[in-house]
Amino acid sequence: MIDRSELDCGREAVCRKALREILTSGYGLLKGGGSALDAVELAVKLLEDAEVFNAGRGSVLTAAGTVEMDASIMDGRSRRAGAVAGVRNIRNPVCAARSVMEHSPHVMLIGAGAEDFAGKHGIERAGQDYFITPLRVEQLERSRAAASSARIEHEASPPLPDDGATGTVGAVARDAEGHLAAATSTGGTNNKLPGRVGDTPLIGAGVWADDSVCAVSCTGHGEAFVRSVFGHEVDALMRLAGMALGRACEHALARVQAMGGNGGCIAVDTKGGIALLFDTTGMYRAWIDESGNPHVGIFGYRHKTGHA
Amino acid sequence: MIDRSELDCGREAVCRKALREILTSGYGLLKGGGSALDAVELAVKLLEDAEVFNAGRGSVLTAAGTVEMDASIMDGRSRRAGAVAGVRNIRNPVCAARSVMEHSPHVMLIGAGAEDFAGKHGIERAGQDYFITPLRVEQLERSRAAASSARIEHEASPPLPDDGATGTVGAVARDAEGHLAAATSTGGTNNKLPGRVGDTPLIGAGVWADDSVCAVSCTGHGEAFVRSVFGHEVDALMRLAGMALGRACEHALARVQAMGGNGGCIAVDTKGGIALLFDTTGMYRAWIDESGNPHVGIFGYRHKTGHA
Numbered sequence: 001m002i003d004r005s006e007l008d009c010g011r012e013a014v015c016r017k018a019l020r021e022i023l024t025s026g027y028g029l030l031k032g033g034g035s036a037l038d039a040v041e042l043a044v045k046l047l048e049d050a051e052v053f054n055a056g057r058g059s060v061l062t063a064a065g066t067v068e069m070d071a072s073i074m075d076g077r078s079r080r081a082g083a084v085a086g087v088r089n090i091r092n093p094v095c096a097a098r099s100v101m102e103h104s105p106h107v108m109l110i111g112a113g114a115e116d117f118a119g120k121h122g123i124e125r126a127g128q129d130y131f132i133t134p135l136r137v138e139q140l141e142r143s144r145a146a147a148s149s150a151r152i153e154h155e156a157s158p159p160l161p162d163d164g165a166t167g168t169v170g171a172v173a174r175d176a177e178g179h180l181a182a183a184t185s186t187g188g189t190n191n192k193l194p195g196r197v198g199d200t201p202l203i204g205a206g207v208w209a210d211d212s213v214c215a216v217s218c219t220g221h222g223e224a225f226v227r228s229v230f231g232h233e234v235d236a237l238m239r240l241a242g243m244a245l246g247r248a249c250e251h252a253l254a255r256v257q258a259m260g261g262n263g264g265c266i267a268v269d270t271k272g273g274i275a276l277l278f279d280t281t282g283m284y285r286a287w288i289d290e291s292g293n294p295h296v297g298i299f300g301y302r303h304k305t306g307h308a
Numbered sequence: 309m310i311d312r313s314e315l316d317c318g319r320e321a322v323c324r325k326a327l328r329e330i331l332t333s334g335y336g337l338l339k340g341g342g343s344a345l346d347a348v349e350l351a352v353k354l355l356e357d358a359e360v361f362n363a364g365r366g367s368v369l370t371a372a373g374t375v376e377m378d379a380s381i382m383d384g385r386s387r388r389a390g391a392v393a394g395v396r397n398i399r400n401p402v403c404a405a406r407s408v409m410e411h412s413p414h415v416m417l418i419g420a421g422a423e424d425f426a427g428k429h430g431i432e433r434a435g436q437d438y439f440i441t442p443l444r445v446e447q448l449e450r451s452r453a454a455a456s457s458a459r460i461e462h463e464a465s466p467p468l469p470d471d472g473a474t475g476t477v478g479a480v481a482r483d484a485e486g487h488l489a490a491a492t493s494t495g496g497t498n499n500k501l502p503g504r505v506g507d508t509p510l511i512g513a514g515v516w517a518d519d520s521v522c523a524v525s526c527t528g529h530g531e532a533f534v535r536s537v538f539g540h541e542v543d544a545l546m547r548l549a550g551m552a553l554g555r556a557c558e559h560a561l562a563r564v565q566a567m568g569g570n571g572g573c574i575a576v577d578t579k580g581g582i583a584l585l586f587d588t589t590g591m592y593r594a595w596i597d598e599s600g601n602p603h604v605g606i607f608g609y610r611h612k613t614g615h616a
Contacts, residue, residue, distance in 0.1 A: 079535045079567065085505075086418050106504045107531045110394050111419040113503015195421015196414045197393075204512050204537035223415045227387045229512035229540040236544035259387065 011052065012298060015284055018050040019296045023286040026171065027294065036173040036181035036215075037075050037098075043171035044071070044094040044183040051133050053284070054167035056092055057126075058133050059187020061140040062194045067131040069187050070201040071097045076180030076209035081107050083201035084114040091126040094185045097201070099123055107203060136190070143191040167284065168200055170207070170217025172268045180215035180268060182207050182231070189222065198222020204232035212270065213239050214248075219283065220256065220263010228255045234267060245269040249277045320606060323360050323592055327604045330354040331594040334479065335602070344481040344489035344523070345383050345406075351479035352379070352402040352491040359441050361592070362475035364400060365434075366441050367495020369448040370502045375439040377495050378509040379405045384488030384517035389415050391509035392422040399434040402493045405509070407431055415511060444498070451499040475592070476508055478515070478525025480576045488523035488576060490515050490539070497530065506530020512540035520578065521547050522556075527591065528564065528571010536563045542575060553577040557585045 026043040030036070048056025048071075059067045071093030072083035082101025085108065090096045096118040100109050103121050119125065168186035175181075184207045186200040199206035199222045206222070208231025209215035216231040230252050237248035249267055256263060257279065264278025266285060276285045282299040289295060334351040338344070356364025356379075367375045379401030380391035390409025393416065398404045404426040408417050411429050427433065476494035483489075492515045494508040507514035507530040514530070516539025517523035524539040538560050545556035557575055564571060565587065572586025574593060584593050590607040597603060 081535055086421070104501065104504075105531065106501060106506075107534045108505040108510075109501060109503040110505055111503050113394070113501055117501060117503070193412065193414060193417065193421055193425060195417040195419050195425070196412075197416040197418055198414075202416075202510055202512075203534050204510075204540060223413065226415045226511050227389055229537060232512060232537040232540050233544070236541070236548055240544055240548035 015052050015298065016296050018047075018052060019284060019286040020294060022046040022050070023288065023294050023296070026173065027288050027292075030173060030175055033176060035177075036175040036179045037073070037077075039173040039175065040171040040181045040183040041073060041094055041098055043173075044073075044169055044185050045092045047169035047171070048092050048094060048185055053169045054187045055169040055185040056187075057131050058136065059131050060190040060192075061132065061136050062188070062196075063140075063191050064194050065137075065140060066194065067128055067187055068192075068194060069093045069131075069185065070197055071183070071185035072201045072203060072207040073097045073101060073183040074181065074203060074207050074209040074215070075101070076182075076211035076215055079210055081203045081207070083108040083203060083207075084118070085110045085197045085201040086195060087111070087114050087118070088128060089115055089125045090118050091124040091130070094183050096123045097183070108201065110197075131187075136187075139190050147191075168206070168219040169284075170219065170266060172209075172215040172217050172266050174215070174268050174270075174272050178211065178270065180209045180211050180270070182209040182215040182217045184217045184219075186219075199225035199230065202226060204229050206231065208232055208235055210235055214245055214267055214269045216249075216265055216267040218263060218265045220278075220280070221261035224256045224259050224261020225263060227259060228252060228261075230256065230265065234265070238269070245273050246275045246277070249275045253277060253279060319360065323606065324604050326355075326358040326360060327592060327594040328602060330358070331596065331602050331604070334481065335596050335600075338481060338483055341484060343485075344483040344487045345381070347481040347483065348479040348489045348491040349381060349402055349406055351481075352381075352477055352493050353400045355477035355479070356400050356402060356493055361477045362495045363477040363493040364495075365439050366444065367439050368498040368500075369440065369444050370496070370504075371499050372502050373445075373448060374502065375436055375495055376500075376502060376504075377401045377439075377493065378505055379491070379493035380509045380511060380515040381405045381409060381491040382489065382511060382515050382517040382523070383409070384490075384519035384523055387518055389511045389515070391416040391511060391515075392426070393418045393505045393509040394503060395419070395422050395426070396436060397423055397433045398426050399432040399438070402491050404431045405491070416509065418505075439495075444495075447498050455499075476514070476527040477592075478527065478574060480517075480523040480525050480574050482523070482576050482578075482580050486519065486578065488517045488519050488578070490517040490523040490525045492525045492527075494527075507533035507538065510534060512537050514539065516540055516543055518543055522553055522575055522577045524557075524573055524575040526571060526573045528586075528588070529569035532564045532567050532569020533571060535567060536560060536569075538564065538573065542573070546577070553581050554583045554585070557583045561585060561587060
């Protein structure tokens with residue numbers, strides 16, 4: 001979820017290039033017989049490494065000036081899932097989420113416990129310096145200045161402008177065997193309270209995958225997506241109300257909007273149909289069409305559903 | 309979720325007495341015109357204070373010998389929700405969850421961030437000594453011994469016996485104005501990895517409330533409840549598939565069982581119909597019947613649905 005004002009032409013070009021390369025990597029893995037699970041982990045890992053997105057390196061900062069990241073992954077084969085929240089020293093939180101899924105009896109680990117677990121399972125670490133970029137420092141300073149001027153004017157603190165600084169990353173995929181997977185990763189929201197967790201690491205909210213229904217990854221106003229249980233709502237609308245993927249995503253997004261939230265999602269169904277849906281100015285997105293051709297979008301049409 | 313072997317007669321009597329008193333307190337609040345939200349917070353607060361349950365004082369211990377608690381609350385009026393996870397020094401985590409809901413723009417805060425927030429909002433603190441009871445120390449020691457003997461035998465670590473030490477607490481209520489609410493609180497599972505979070509603080513998993521559908525609070529094998537998005541699944545089965553409350557709870561529990569989990573839930577619908585469902589040896593439970601009479605159960609029938 002982004003704001004055109006944040007992007008100068010140079011930055012937009014960097015984003016488009018990164019999206020195209022990452023899409024190509026993920027698709028290459030799938031074409032080579034790789035699993036949907038491996039493809040979404042790879043794509044999200046590369047998105048975390050690209051500092052232009054709000055996940056991994058380039059994550060937005062908390063009110064304390066630190067980076068705290070959340071990530072999740074879900075395997076549609078068995079609805080196995082893994083998630084981490086509030087991690088500060090894991091280079092690729094999505095890889096830690098997968099490790100929790102595969103090497104622990106648990107689904108979700110948070111904070112230092114998650115970091116210790118990841119360390120014991122060979123997940124690469126990085127210091128706070130690695131994650132923090134000048135753009136995110138500047139965004140935090142702008143938020144602090146806005147909050148400060150609001151206080152001087154004796155007003156109640158207004159909602160802070162998010163500087164387009166949501167921009168959670170995610171990936172969904174269907175592989176040659178028909179398995180679905182989804183992964184999501186984020187630094188959260190600019191100037192968030194330390195310890196704040198949004199929808200990204202919550203199974204059924206910011207991520208969902210079930211081979212028999214759909215795979216979904218979300219971005220947007222995290223609290224509204226949590227209270228709408230977005231991913232599982234899309235699943236339920238398809239499974240129980242017989243809706244097609246695109247219509248289910250629209251209905252789920254309407255529930256987010258009804259409580260004042262906005263955002264978007266990427267989703268895939270059992271036949272490979274896709275939905276790329278958002279109600280914001282823009283949403284970084286990339287997909288492969290029916291003919292195997294890559295596409296990248298940032299602004300432009302706000303709703304694409306179809307087969308790919 | 310409990311095991312009869314854990315309960316000697318004295319302990320069972322203490323549990324029954326506590327349940328009856330807490331039920332009476334919550335019902336008294338509702339009869340005096342109080343809200344469902346206040347009633348579930350009060351009931352869960354008192355359950356946290358009673359050291360015989362696995363929440364607040366009397367929480368089970370992590371593998372590190374510490375107490376880490378999770379709690380959530382949800383208001384059916386607007387699907388507002390609050391949750392905390394991994395908190396160690398908050399006497400009543402459910403009160404912190406409500407404070408997050410009412411005094412922050414967020415839904416979920418974890419770890420030290422949640423503790424700092426609660427401190428700033430006047431939520432009472434307590435040291436680890438307050439929470440840790442001799443029973444929970446003994447249960448952890450038994451688990452460690454079992455894991456150690458398994459290692460000596462060169463076997464893969466078996467799933468540890470839980471000593472009946474799940475026993476998450478929760479409450480659901482419908483008030484005179486027809487509003488629904490739910491709250492859930494837990495110390496998690498005995499000998500859990502530090503940082504492990506189950507379904508309890510996840511909105512749509514261990515807790516759910518929507519005035520137009522139902523309110524649900526869960527206990528059991530947390531990971532399976534997370535992967536089933538239990539509370540929201542019950543809601544979806546009623547809202548989208550037209551099921552009655554009891555049948556929706558049964559279907560949702562079947563999804564938990566299909567992935568090897570078990571547990572139970574308490575739930576109420578818009579008309580005041582209730583469901584108390586579990587597939588385990590026992591589940592501490594208490595409810596008010598149609599005539600306003602209190603009931604307490606621990607073992608006995610495993611499935612009650614009806615109107616109350």
